[in-house]
Amino acid sequence: MFNENINIEEINPLFNEIKKLYRQYFEYSIKRKWLEVPADIQYREIGYGYLKKVDDRNIVFNNEMDYKKWVLKKSPFHLYKSLTYTELPEKKGGASQKRLIKREIAFDIDVHMTKRCTHKDEGWICEHCLEEAKNQTHILIDEFLIPDFGLSPKDLRIVFSGNRGYHIYLNPTDEEIKNTIEHWSRYQRRYFIEYILGKNLNLNIVGSGWRRRILKQFKEKTPKLGTKQFEKNPNWKAIIDKKSNANKIMDRINYTKNRLELDEKVMEDDIRLLRTIGSLHGYTGFMVKEIKYHSLEVFNPLNHAVFSKFHKKYEKYYVVKINQKLDDLTINGETYNHKNTEIPPSYLLFLFGHNIDMEVKNIQ
Ligand SMILES: [Zn+2]
Structure with a gap:
């Protein structure tokens, strides 16, 4: 934990300079209302860090003004809020100590280096891994959330994470749906993400969503596999077992299942923290920036997430x-x-x- 008694600013002028830059950014971010103020802030836990991602957490504010003052004063390099609303957000420990009320639903796409990357250092970033992160965001939204769950772009908040990823929050405009999903249990959230990762895909009876997704892949990527029978019969296993190219078909199915690099804990954990929208990412200095769905295509983090x-x-x-x-x-x-x-x-x-x-x- 970051020890408040040691004044690292005095011993390290570079740290001091970096903190000044963060402060300069937060002044601007607060003025321009970029900085997210978590809804019902008195029920939310705040966490922050400088050289480590999280130096301290379980911090609570009763109002927006105190929160903003604190952000300015601290100017943290990493800033988080809990996805959960709890009765006792200041309590250390798990959901039972904090007494869980409800929880935001969010996905965290966090990609690794790609084959096309131009860097050797795994921690570096380039246009190719950033493009892959965007591509996965499109897959999640266009191939799952919209067609399978009936959501529209208006029901989503898309946020560039500041590094190699995106956070996609479900924020349905329909209050009843929002209320229902925010009261999902840990078990229900787990089931939701397992569906999206294809973990409970049963080839004996393939449901319509997965059938549509895999057939699209067959048609686009491997049209010669001879997969026409899959369109009518949901029992794919019976068909595959009779095929001489069963391995190739299974490869394509597995490829389709494994296109998303989702952090499952961000969906499942009861007391998970997620990076605050409108803060800076301490590893890159890039903005954690909300992007409208229709701007995602032209969004280039290496230009648009840089504080001008x-x-x-x-x-x-x-x-x-x-x-x-x-x-x-x-x-x-x-x-x-x-x-x-x-x-x-x-x-x-x-x-x-x-x-x-x-x-x-x-x-x-
Ligand atoms: Zn790269």
């Missing part, structure tokens, strides 16, 4: 000596690596968040 004031030419820059070899990172169309000696705040935040060995010469 941290990337203005000639406005503010740092003179640095970077002491380790780095993969390229392209921010707003400009590519940076260890060879750069003058860098904007946006890149400094990314390097600091990745714990890069460097000297910053123009800070006191």
